[in-house]
Each structure stands twice: as structure tokens, then as C-alpha cells.
Amino acid sequence: MLTKKLKDYAQGGVYPMHMPGHKRHRVGCLPLELDLTEIYGFDNLHHPQGCIRDIEQEAARLWQAKRAFMLVNGATGGILAAIRAMTSPDDTVVIARNCHQSVYNAAELCGVKPVYCMPDVIDGTDIYGSVYPEMLDMLLQSTENVRLVVITSPTYEGVCSDMEVIAAICHAHGARLLVDEAHGAHFPFHARFPQPAVACGADAVVTSLHKTLPSPTQTALLLTNDRGLAGELQRQLAVFETSSPSYLLMSGVEDCLTYLKNHDFSEYINRLDTFYTNAKQLKKLRLLFDPDDDNRCNIDAYDWGKLVITAYGTNISGSELARRLREDFQIETEMSSAHYVIAMTSVCDTDEGFERLLHALLQIDRTIQYFDKELTSAVLAELPQKAFEPHESRSRRAVTVPFADAAGKTAMEFIYAYPPGIPYIVPGEVISQSVLEQLVQLLSNGVEIISTIRQLPQSILVADW
Numbered sequence: 461m462l463t464k465k466l467k468d469y470a471q472g473g474v475y476p477m478h479m480p481g482h483k484r485h486r487v488g489c490l491p492l493e494l495d496l497t498e499i500y501g502f503d504n505l506h507h508p509q510g511c512i513r514d515i516e517q518e519a520a521r522l523w524q525a526k527r528a529f530m531l532v533n534g535a536t537g538g539i540l541a542a543i544r545a546m547t548s549p550d551d552t553v554v555i556a557r558n559c560h561q562s563v564y565n566a567a568e569l570c571g572v573k574p575v576y577c578m579p580d581v582i583d584g585t586d587i588y589g590s591v592y593p594e595m596l597d598m599l600l601q602s603t604e605n606v607r608l609v610v611i612t613s614p615t616y617e618g619v620c621s622d623m624e625v626i627a628a629i630c631h632a633h634g635a636r637l638l639v640d641e642a643h644g645a646h647f648p649f650h651a652r653f654p655q656p657a658v659a660c661g662a663d664a665v666v667t668s669l670h671k672t673l674p675s676p677t678q679t680a681l682l683l684t685n686d687r688g689l690a691g692e693l694q695r696q697l698a699v700f701e702t703s704s705p706s707y708l709l710m711s712g713v714e715d716c717l718t719y720l721k722n723h724d725f726s727e728y729i730n731r732l733d734t735f736y737t738n739a740k741q742l743k744k745l746r747l748l749f750d751p752d753d754d755n756r757c758n759i760d761a762y763d764w765g766k767l768v769i770t771a772y773g774t775n776i777s778g779s780e781l782a783r784r785l786r787e788d789f790q791i792e793t794e795m796s797s798a799h800y801v802i803a804m805t806s807v808c809d810t811d812e813g814f815e816r817l818l819h820a821l822l823q824i825d826r827t828i829q830y831f832d833k834e835l836t837s838a839v840l841a842e843l844p845q846k847a848f849e850p851h852e853s854r855s856r857r858a859v860t861v862p863f864a865d866a867a868g869k870t871a872m873e874f875i876y877a878y879p880p881g882i883p884y885i886v887p888g889e890v891i892s893q894s895v896l897e898q899l900v901q902l903l904s905n906g907v908e909i910i911s912t913i914r915q916l917p918q919s920i921l922v923a924d925w
């Protein structure tokens with residue numbers, strides 16, 4: 461076991477004439493005495509044959525994949541490597557438009573041509589719903605030679621797509637399927653969560669251990685059931701990941717897997733059940749997901765571990781709700797938008813944590829009023845027109861213009877809200893008057909809108925034709 465080996469080694473009296481420079485002395489709060497490099501006996505992440513291979517094999521067993529790669533560069537590193545491994549320059553790739561920034565960065569970097577699949581919005585919200593298999597099927601029928609399809613499931617808000625049907629459709633059209641399951645690392649550990657994408661036939665899946673499981677920040681997995689693809693995935697991981705992976709992070713992954721083997725998720729499920737039952741007392745605030753309601757519009761499945769609390773139809777915004785939770789009840793949430801707040805839960809939450817959140821929401825609910833307000837949409841109403849492919853922006857001349865004058869011009873940089881990191885505008889897309897107005901409205905509602913070179917809201921880089 462890696463963690464045990466690190467601890468034994470730290471006590472073994474071997475003098476370190478090697479990296480890292482802290483020489484295993486603690487200089488702050490990090491346990492640097494366990495922070496090694498690839499010295500004799502400690503394997504190599506990019507060519508694992510010993511203790512690192514054992515961790516990857518255990519992860520593959522837990523996720524029921526043929527091969528698992530441990531990632532220390534976040535889900536981002538895995539997404540970049542997977543897209544590069546499954547495409548060649550100029551390939552057509554179908555991307556669900558609600559994918560994370562890392563997917564778009566990969567598309568630009570790999571020189572592929574993205575074609576977007578636009579999920580519908582969930583009724584009465586500004587949240588993207590599932591990717592419908594029929595919609596994807598039609599897109600694949602009308603688009604020639606699609607090499608790869610990239611879908612995010614679950615989304616940041618916990619919305620899932622029917623991965624089994626989607627995988628079958630992709631394969632019927634000769635395309636591979638990559639699923640960004642960054643927010644669904646806990647799915648294999650209880651039947652009340654959606655099925656993990658790797659079990660549904662996805663060719664490659666990236667899942668982020670640190671988001672919903674007890675694993676250190678930056679740790680993730682890349683999973684595949686395709687042994688033929690595994691070699692190229694490994695090669696591309698060596699391109700995008702550091703050649704000096706942190707042993708502290710890898711030991712953290714091993715500890716997480718040991719925890720998963722020894723922990724039953726049923727207590728967590730009971731806590732969620734109790735929370736959702738008690739939350740029915742809320743009158744004005746509302747939970748987006750209701751496990752008792754099968755009548756869901758534009759959602760195929762969802763992760764009910766994500767508590768999406770909407771304040772729409774009340775006199776407070778999502779950001780105000782987050783502020784009250786923080787200042788009046790000392791509860792910090794994951795994210796807030798104009799209309800909702802996301803509270804992320806995990807197997808490590810306590811009864812007390814769930815009770816505090818419920819108590820706070822009930823208290824706030826009593827003090828707010830119903831209010832008929834317009835929904836300020838944070839999602840794209842329609843796909844922007846494409847003037848050129850994202851990667852072509854690298855070889856074009858750019859000019860900076862005031863943001864207010866950008867309508868009709870072609871963007872040379874990304875514009876997105878973070879979180880969730882989904883772009884409104886991709887390099888090569890024409891900035892329409894309506895998107896410009898939407899961005900101005902979101903900015904005035906306190907939503908953080910950023911661009912690649914971070915000069916918004918003053919100016920933006922556009923093509924100088």
C-alpha cells in the first residue's frame with residue numbers, strides 16, 4: 461500500500477539526496493515527510509508497475525472499468541488527455557453546449573471542429589436539462605463523420621442524461637463517447653444514484669474524486685472499458701499531466717479508495733431522505749429535485765445529493781439566499797446564481813450539517829415573500845453563429861474593443877460565468893446583440909462573468925478582419 465510504504469519509509473532513516481527540496485522536513489502544516497518523488501520502489505504514475513498500479517487496479521475494480529488512470533491534475537487534465545487521445549486535428553466533435561471550459565480548451569488545443577448539441581432548459585428555471593437521445597441522434601444523422609461526442613453528466617446542478625441510450629446512439633453512428641462525470645464520483649456506491657457512465661458503455665469517463673468523495677483537491681480518475689484506447693490515454697496523460705506527481709495526492713486517492721471499500725453509503729442516503737422529507741415544509745424556497753415526483757420535465761435522471769435550492773418566485777435572489785446562509789447561519793454554499801443556490805453534500809456530511817441547513821432554510825423561508833419577477837436567464841437562448849473554428853483564433857489578428865460595442869463582432873476569447881465555467885461565447889463566434897444584453901444584465905445582477913484575458917466588463921478581444 462502506498463500510504464503505508466510512505467509512512468514506513470519516512471521512519472526508515474534513509475537520507476534523501478533527491479527531490480523534493482524540503483527533504484521530508486515539515487515546514488508548515490502539510491505532512492511533507494510523506495512527500496516523495498519517483499525514487500526506487502515508489503513506482504511511476506506514467507508507467508505504473510507497482511504500488512501506483514495497485515491503486516489504479518483497485519479504482520478500476522470499484523468503478524467496474526477495465527482500466528483506471530489516477531489523475532493529480534484535476535478532471536481538467538483527464539479531459540484534455542481523453543479528447544486528444546480520441547481525435548485528430550480537423551475531426552468533427554459533438555459537444556453538449558453545457559460542457560465545462562476544459563472541454564472547449566481541449567477542442568481549441570486539439571484543432572477539432574466542434575458542433576454543439578443544445579440541451580433544453582428545465583421549465584421554470586434557468587438550468588440546462590438532460591441531453592435528449594433523440595436530439596443527439598438527429599444531430600449525428602445530419603452531421604458527417606463525427607469522431608467523438610462529449611457530454612457532461614451529471615452537470616454542476618446534478619442533471620444527468622440517459623448514458624446507456626446515448627452510448628448506443630454514438631456507437632451506432634461510429635462515434636466514441638466521452639462523459640465528463642466530474643460531479644458523479646459517488647455514483648457507483650449506492651443504487652439510489654444514477655448508474656456510472658462507464659457501466660453504461662461510455663468509451664472514456666473522467667470523474668473527479670475530490671468533488672464528492674473524501675479525496676484531496678486535484679485528484680480524479682480517467683476510466684475506460686476499451687483496452688485498445690488505454691495505451692493512447694496513458695500517452696496523452698503524460699503530455700498533459702505533470703512529470704512530478706504529488707505522492708501526497710496519490711496517497712490521498714489510496715486512502716479514499718480504502719474508505720470507499722469500508723463505508724456503506726446507506727447512512728448518507730438516510731440523511732438525504734430525511735432532508736428531502738423535512739424540506740417539504742418549505743413554502744417559498746423550493747428544491748429543484750424531488751425524489752417523490754416522477755413527473756420531471758427535461759430531466760432524465762439527477763443526482764439528488766446536489767441540493768439545488770431555488771429562490772425563484774420569491775423576493776430574494778440566489779445570491780441573497782447564499783449571503784443570508786453565510787452571514788446569519790454560518791453556512792457556506794458551493795455556488796449561487798440569480799435564482800438558485802447549490803449546496804453540495806457528500807457521504808462525509810453529518811446529521812448536524814443537514815439539520816443546520818434545513819433549520820436555516822426554514823427560517824429564511826418564513827421571512828421572505830412570494831414575488832412575481834422576471835427570470836433573468838443565465839443560459840444561452842440560442843447557439844451563437846460561428847465565423848471560424850475556435851483553434852483558428854490562434855492564427856488571426858485581434859483587436860480590443862469596448863464591450864458595449866462588441867455586438868456583431870467575432871470573439872477572439874471565451875466569455876463565461878465561473879462557476880459553472882460554461883462559455884456563452886467561444887472564440888470564432890459572433891457576439892449577437894441579445895447575448896451582449898444578456899451578459900450586461902447578468903453582470904448587473906452580480907453574476908461574475910469573465911473572459912480569457914479578464915478585461916470584462918470594460919473590453920473584449922475581437923477579430924480584426
Ligand SMILES: Cc1ncc(COP(=O)(O)O)c(C=O)c1O
Nearest residue numbers: 533534535536560612640642668
Ligand atoms: C463539469 C465539470 N467538469 C470538469 C471540471 C474540472 O475539474 P477540475 O477543476 O477538478 O479540474 C469541473 C470543475 O468545476 C466541472 O464542473
